[in-house]
Amino acid sequence: MQDVTHLLQSHRSIRTFKDIPIEQSIVEELICSGQAAATSSFIQACTVIQVSKGAKREKIAELAGNQNYVKKAPVFLVFCADMHRHQLACEMHKVPMKSGYTEQLLTASIDCALFAQNVVIAAEALGLGICYIGGIRNDIAAVSSLLDLPDLAFPVFGLCLGYPDQNPEVKPRLPLSLTLKQNSYSQHKTLNEADKDDIAALEAYDQQIREYYKSRTSAQKEMSWTEQISGMLQKEARPHMMDFLQGKGFMKR
Ligand SMILES: Cc1cc2nc3c(=O)[nH]c(=O)nc-3n(C[C@H](O)[C@H](O)[C@H](O)COP(=O)(O)O)c2cc1C
The missing domain is CATH 1.10.287 (Helix Hairpins)
Known part of the structure; x- marks a missing residue:
């Protein structure tokens, strides 16, 4: 138990990775750990797209605000909230699917977050480092079409994985x-x-x-948490999101 809580409380995002590949069998083990997470009403609404190094990954790195570690990480995963196969399930049983509910957006997104965090914990337990990439939602439409995502599926965040080549301090959390x-x-x-x-x-x-x-040790800055947050909240928060999600078949009611 102490080992687990120590592992959880030692988390810090890693943005520089050693040039050592991760075996595909390890990636699959991590995904199985993600799948084991609890899932709302057993909907299992998360699909992971592994994007190998190359032109597509580089385009995603650029769309995510030129985050170099997206390009360089040995493994990059995109976690998608996905209710497309639920539509297939309804078609298999010849019933119309009642879609478009904001509740479904929440449950699918929650499923993705729980799935991903299980992947993260399993990865960190194996000595890997990770960094979530919400930046892929800067141009969520472009990332979706790069990944050929159908209606009722959208990318929630990316995840860089690799063996750490840095050892940043743990960031203190709120009291x-x-x-x-x-x-x-x-x-x-x-x-x-x-x-x-x-x-x-x-x-x-x-x-x-x-x-x-x-x-x-790295990237010295002088800023408090409330300064950081109040600065961030003066800016718009990806205002394209509602239209995009509605276009994908979510948040209509
Ligand atoms: C959903 C999500 C999206 C994130 N997106 C990014 C990102 O695009 N780029 C990045 O460098 N870090 C990203 N992060 C990492 C956070 O900045 C980081 O977790 C936070 O500052 C706390 O630091 P720590 O993870 O080192 O404890 C993201 C984290 C989460 C949970």
């Missing part, structure tokens, strides 16, 4: 008081009082993150 609440969000206080406690905890965490960035 427990902010992420574990007892019985109600404000824990029997008014929301205003609870927010004051949370702001005090955020200020302490900001200090910790500022020190983390300052002391970190």
Whole structure:
């Protein structure tokens, strides 16, 4: 048990990999570990597309904002939320599929995240390093057509895998008081009082993150967590997403 919690709490994203290939049998073992994750109503709505090195991978790296490690990682996987085969299941039984529900978008995306995180833990247990790549959603339509994704399927994120060629420090997470609440969000206080406690905890965490960035060996920056988040939230968040998802047959009701 301690080994497992130690492994989980030692996670850090890896963006530089050794030029050592990963055996395909290991990739398949990782995918089997992903498949073993719990899945909403047994829908098994995740399909993984392994993209080998070459022109297609390079195009995806470029579309993801020129993330070089997407190009260079020994293995690159794209996790797709996929309800296409559910349509096939309905056709096999000659029943019309009721699709387009926002609930189905949620369940398929949740399935993908659980599947992927199982892959990640299995990979890290084998000494591999990983980096999720949400950047593939910058131009989700282009990535989808590169991968020939049918309606009712879309790429949720990519994942770089390889043997680490760097050893970054673990990034401190939010304090427990902010992420574990007892019985109600404000824990029997008014929301205003609870927010004051949370702001005090955020200020302490900001200090910790500022020190983390300052002391970190690579890519020094001086920024607190709330600065980082408030900066990010001044920008639009991939505003093309709703139209794209509706075009793929999701989020219509
Ligand atoms: C869904 C998802 C998408 C992400 N997308 C990217 C990405 O496109 N590029 C990148 O360098 N890191 C990406 N990350 C990694 C996060 O930046 C990283 O997990 C976070 O900063 C915490 O750092 P740590 O993983 O080292 O603890 C992503 C993480 C997740 C979970």
